[in-house]
Every structure is written in structure tokens, then in C-alpha cells.
Amino acid sequence: AQSVTQPDIHITVSEGASLELRCNYSYGATPYLFWYVQSPGQGLQLLLKYFSGDTLVQGIKGFEAEFKRSQSSFNLRKPSVHWSDAAEYFCAVGEAYKYIFGTGTRLKVLA
Amino acid sequence: EAGVTQSPTHLIKTRGQQATLRCSPISGHTSVYWYQQALGLGLQFLLWYDEGEERNRGNFPPRFSGRQFPNYSSELNVNALELEDSALYLCASSPGQNYGYTFGSGTRLTVV
Numbered sequence: 001a002q003s004v005t006q007p008d009i010h011i012t013v014s015e016g017a018s019l020e021l022r023c024n025y026s027y028g029a030t031p032y033l034f035w036y037v038q039s040p041g042q043g044l045q046l047l048l049k050y051f052s053g054d055t056l057v058q059g060i061k062g063f064e065a066e067f068k069r070s071q072s073s074f075n076l077r078k079p080s081v082h083w084s085d086a087a088e089y090f091c092a093v094g095e096a097y098k099y100i101f102g103t104g105t106r107l108k109v110l111a
Numbered sequence: 112e113a114g115v116t117q118s119p120t121h122l123i124k125t126r127g128q129q130a131t132l133r134c135s136p137i138s139g140h141t142s143v144y145w146y147q148q149a150l151g152l153g154l155q156f157l158l159w160y161d162e163g164e165e166r167n168r169g170n171f172p173p174r175f176s177g178r179q180f181p182n183y184s185s186e187l188n189v190n191a192l193e194l195e196d197s198a199l200y201l202c203a204s205s206p207g208q209n210y211g212y213t214f215g216s217g218t219r220l221t222v223v
Contacts, residue, residue, distance in 0.1 A: 034211060043115075043201055043214040090154065097167055098144070099212065101154040 002027045002095050006102035013081050014110045021076040021105050023091030032094030033074040035065055038104075039087045047089075050074065061085070083109045113137070115215035117202050123221045124192050132187040132218045136204030143185040144205070144212060145177065149198035157200075160185050192222045 005024045013019055025031055032051050036044040048059025055067040065076045074091060086109045092099040116135045124130050136143050145157040156169040160179035168175075174190040183204075189196055199219050203212035 036214070041219070043117075043216040044203075044212075046211055046213065049211045097142075097159050098156040098169070099154075103153050 002093060002100050004091050004093050004100050004102040006089075006091055006105050008105045009103070010106050010108065012108040012110060015083050016080050019076075019078045019081045019085070019107070021089050021091075021107070023074045023076065023102060024072050025074065025091070025093045026072065027093050027095070031074075033065075033067060034092040034094065034099065035059065035063070035074075035076045036090045036092065037061075037087045038090065044090065047076070081107075081109055083111060085109055115202055115204050115213050117200075117215035117218050119218060120216070121219045121221070123223060126192055126194060126222055128192050130189045130192060130196075130220055132189075132200050132202075132220070134185045134187070134202030134204075134215060136183050136185070136202075137213055140204035140206050140213075141183055142205045142207060143179055143183065144203045145185070145187050146201045146203065147171075147198045148201060148217070149195070152198075154201070158187065189220070194222050196220060197222045 003026045034049045035047040038044045047063050048057045050057045050067045057065050063078050067074050088104045088106045090104045091102040118133045142161045144159050147155045147157050158168050159166045163179050177187040179185045199217045201214050201217045203214045205212050
């Protein structure tokens with residue numbers, strides 16, 4: 001069955017430090033992959049998506065993600081974190097009409 | 112351009128009652144999806160509507176139902192509410208499959 005794993009439940013980084021959030025997926029075909037961010041009590045905002053083509057995808061708010069088929073990974077990165085990036089981040093794989101979401105990684109940013 | 116709008120923002124119901132949640136998709140989007148985000152259970156797919164028809168549903172009991180109107184807005188109904196139905200219900204829309212969802216801010220349903 002298709003699945004998405006986000007191995008880190010919580011991550012804490014200092015403001016200005018680099019960030020990498022991990023995502024591994026299990027999917028039989030070429031996946032459609034997404035990263036969403038959720039602030040407390042809010043809905044999900046799409047950061048970036050991968051459908052095909054260039055494996056390095058640029059998103060909003062300075063985020064990028066790299067699709068690595070050999071590792072079944074789609075890790076999210078940001079070179080310099082801002083305090084406003086504190087939120088929960090969800091990786092998802094698109095399976096036809098629905099998405100399979102990971103359990104999320106909660107990011108805390110230290111001033 | 113207006114995003115996906117959901118109403119109400121918060122809803123408090125008593126066990127056994129019915130709840131109705133509403134969603135207006137982005138203009139031009141014909142597909143509406145409903146997800147439940149319950150504490151400790153993550154985001155679970157509930158229902159998919161497209162062109163007025165229910166296209167698929169997740170692993171939820173029949174007391175979770177809904178419909179899509181001719182203007183593509185959608186309603187989610189939850190009958191015979193149980194305490195474990197307390198969750199954030201998120202609606203998303205897309206212009207078609209695999210374009211990427213746009214989510215609304217959700218309705219927080221609390222069952223007491």
C-alpha cells in the first residue's frame with residue numbers, strides 16, 4: 001500500500017540555520033509529491049509540488065525539495081530559517097484522486 | 112482571487128446531533144475533497160466530489176455524507192455525532208486530478 005513516512009516528529013533549529021525535513025514514500029508508479037505547511041489552527045498551504053521533470057523543485061517562502069527516486073525520498077530544505085517558519089509540515093503523495101499524508105513534522109525555531 | 116472558504120469556523124455539538132459543514136471552492140475548480148484531521152490520527156481522506164457526483168469516499172461510516180451543488184460548493188453532513196468525531200475538517204478544491212489541492216482553513220468540530 002502507498003505510504004508516506006516523516007521520521008522526525010519534532011525538529012528544533014535556530015533562526016538563520018539551515019533546515020532539512022525528511023520524507024520517504026512508498027508508491028508503485030512515478031509519484032506526485034507535495035509539501036504543505038500548517039500554522040496552528042489553520043488549513044494547509046501548498047509549499048511546492050513535484051509531478052515530473054527537474055528533480056529539484058522550488059517553492060514559496062524560499063523552500064525547495066529534491067526528488068530522489070533511488071531513495072524514495074522528497075526532502076524539504078531551506079537555507080536560512082526565519083522565526084515565522086515555525087509550523088507543522090506535511091509531505092504527501094498523490095494517489096489518483098486523493099493524497100496520502102505523512103504524520104507531519106513540527107518545526108520549532110529558536111530566536 | 113478568493114481561496115477555498117469554509118463555514119463555520121467552529122462548531123460545537125452534542126453527541127447524537129447532526130453537524131453540517133460547508134465549503135466553497137475556488138472559482139473554476141470542479142473537484143472538492145474533504146479530509147478529517149483528528150488528534151493523533153493525521154489527515155484522513157473522507158470524500159471526493161466532482162461535477163456534482165460523489166466519486167469516492169474514504170474508510171468512514173455512512174453517517175458521514177455530503178453533496179456538491181451545481182455551483183460546485185459542497186456540504187459535509189455528519190449524523191449521530193460521536194465524541195471521536197471531534198476534529199478539524201478540511202475542504203480542498205482543485206481544477207482536476209493531480210493539479211494540487213488548495214485547502215481552506217477548516218471547520219473545528221467539537222462534540223461534547
